[in-house]
Amino acid sequence: MSQTFIDLESHPVVASIDELLPYMDEGWADRFRRTRFVLPAPQPHPGSDQPLNGTAVPTDPVDAAQAIPDDVRAALLIPAQVLPAAGWCDHALSAVFASAVNQLLVERWLPADARFRLAIGVAPHDPDLAAAEIRRLGSHPGVAAVCTSVISQNLGQRHYEPIFAAAHELGLPVVFHPGGSEGLALGAATLGGVGPRTSEERHALLPQVAAVNILSLIFDGVFSRLPELRVVFAGFGYDWAVGLLWHADMEWRALRIDVPWVTKEPSEYAADHIRLVVDDRGAGPIEHVQNMVANIPETMLVYGSDRPFSHQPAASVLEAVPERIRDRVAHGNAEALLAGRI
Amino acid sequence: MPERGKPERTRVGTLADFAPDTFRIVQVDGNSIGVVRTRDRFFAVLNYCPHMGAELCRGTVSDTTLPTNIPFDYRLGYERSVVRCPWHRWEWDMTTGEAIGKTTSMRVATYHVEVDGDDVYVGQRRKNSAAVREAVAS
Numbered sequence: 298m299s300q301t302f303i304d305l306e307s308h309p310v311v312a313s314i315d316e317l318l319p320y321m322d323e324g325w326a327d328r329f330r331r332t333r334f335v336l337p338a339p340q341p342h343p344g345s346d347q348p349l350n351g352t353a354v355p356t357d358p359v360d361a362a363q364a365i366p367d368d369v370r371a372a373l374l375i376p377a378q379v380l381p382a383a384g385w386c387d388h389a390l391s392a393v394f395a396s397a398v399n400q401l402l403v404e405r406w407l408p409a410d411a412r413f414r415l416a417i418g419v420a421p422h423d424p425d426l427a428a429a430e431i432r433r434l435g436s437h438p439g440v441a442a443v444c445t446s447v448i449s450q451n452l453g454q455r456h457y458e459p460i461f462a463a464a465h466e467l468g469l470p471v472v473f474h475p476g477g478s479e480g481l482a483l484g485a486a487t488l489g490g491v492g493p494r495t496s497e498e499r500h501a502l503l504p505q506v507a508a509v510n511i512l513s514l515i516f517d518g519v520f521s522r523l524p525e526l527r528v529v530f531a532g533f534g535y536d537w538a539v540g541l542l543w544h545a546d547m548e549w550r551a552l553r554i555d556v557p558w559v560t561k562e563p564s565e566y567a568a569d570h571i572r573l574v575v576d577d578r579g580a581g582p583i584e585h586v587q588n589m590v591a592n593i594p595e596t597m598l599v600y601g602s603d604r605p606f607s608h609q610p611a612a613s614v615l616e617a618v619p620e621r622i623r624d625r626v627a628h629g630n631a632e633a634l635l636a637g638r639i
Numbered sequence: 640m641p642e643r644g645k646p647e648r649t650r651v652g653t654l655a656d657f658a659p660d661t662f663r664i665v666q667v668d669g670n671s672i673g674v675v676r677t678r679d680r681f682f683a684v685l686n687y688c689p690h691m692g693a694e695l696c697r698g699t700v701s702d703t704t705l706p707t708n709i710p711f712d713y714r715l716g717y718e719r720s721v722v723r724c725p726w727h728r729w730e731w732d733m734t735t736g737e738a739i740g741k742t743t744s745m746r747v748a749t750y751h752v753e754v755d756g757d758d759v760y761v762g763q764r765r766k767n768s769a770a771v772r773e774a775v776a777s
Contacts, residue, residue, distance in 0.1 A: 517710060518709075518710025518711070519710075521708050521709070521710050522710060549742065550690075550727070550729055550738070550742040550743060551727050551728040551729060552728065553704075553730070553739065553740045553742050554703050554704050554730065554739075555704075557704035557705060557706050557707050557712075557713065557714075557740065558706075558707050558708060558709060558710045558711070558712065560706050560707075560708070560740065560741075561741075562742075
């Protein structure tokens with residue numbers, strides 16, 4: 298049987314704010330209309346300036362579904378247009394906006410294709426509002442995850458606990474995806490140094506956001522508090538993980554005294570709780586990437602297409618993965634992650 | 640049983656020779672061994688860290704934090720029975736030779752210590768860490 302795929306990073310695109318207004322209270326709809334709210338552009342990794350190569354982005358769910366190859370058995374919808382909300386000052390507006398996008402996706406996208414599953418989009422700066430949204434939709438049969446972006450607090454800090462607790466309670470993994478403001482704005486997740494000046498630097502350094510936060514989740518004991526929680530990093534690349542985890546294990550052996558609640562190797566927590574989306578961001582010649590990937594715990598890697606912003610066929614993306622774990626990455630790990638929801 | 644031809648124990652000093660929590664390095668059967676007297680016990684460990692070969696007994700003797708499932712819950716235990724390697728700070732339980740918190744399956748060699756009157760002796764190398772733990776617990 299030929300390879301099949303579960304796509305953990307498929308981006309639904311909303312064409313205009315007018316589509317969203319019916320999914321919010323009248324007063325809020327009026328405010329969005331009156332203030333000429335600008336819908337975040339459907340860009341790859343929002344905030345970046347990568348062109349879409351002239352390709353039209355489908356905004357109709359039926360068209361979007363038709364663009365998904367038959368060998369994709371399930372596609373997790375990550376509403377990328379919600380994620381820039383992590384950089385907005387108006388927390389209440391962010392929550393209303395995210396909720397409207399989610400409701401539109403539930404009502405219009407999920408029925409359009411049996412393969413669609415929703416990652417509930419939430420804005421991270423008001424974790425109680427985010428948790429309420431997760432609980433509002435978390436039991437819907439088409440919902441399979443939560444997605445949001447990182448802000449300046451690391452993920453192990455108490456700030457995110459309501460979000461993680463709600464997701465944990467409902468058995469939903471939490472997907473973190475770049476929101477566009479990382480390294481660019483005060484209050485955003487920071488990159489190394491004083492922040493990159495150019496998009497080139499920012500793109501090259503973006504894995505730092507995932508790296509910092511993977512270690513924060515482990516060393517701050519989030520998985521001790523929430524032992525069934527799974528966290529996915531999508532759009533941050535993956536090939537860098539081997540060095541990170543090796544160093545984390547070594548440091549833990551030396552400094553376990555500071556984190557006595559970390560009772561096994563950090564890489565073992567990562568293997569149990571962290572997933573990295575394998576997309577087209579693997580760097581360098583295939584044989585080099587394969588060597589790096591071969592030493593990442595094999596449960597950690599899951600396939601994501603980054604559709605509609607990437608057009609690289611899944612089989613070609615997975616060439617970066619050693620053959621012995623290709624089935625796992627193509628679908629096996631995602632099946633375990635989304636157990637019962639796909 | 641001691642190996643044939645080897646003494647069962649080797650005298651390494653008197654009680655007065657052992658300042659609290661301070662290793663005294665002795666040579667026994669060609670091995671460099673650190674002997675230390677803590678508040679109420681003696682320990683003897685091979686002066687060789689199994690990680691990278693540092694002189695382990697140049698490290699410190701201390702308590703350490705107890706493994707826990709509760710984040711930010713710092714509770715001290717292993718009362719004065721931990722030696723911390725001076726090179727990479729790996730912690731070893733001088734009672735069993737195991738790494739604290741099972742950070743590695745490597746073990747440091749430990750030895751029996753006997754006090755006979757004022758005299759301190761290093762005995763045979765300890766073998767079974769589980770048995771040692773039970774003996775210490777009892």
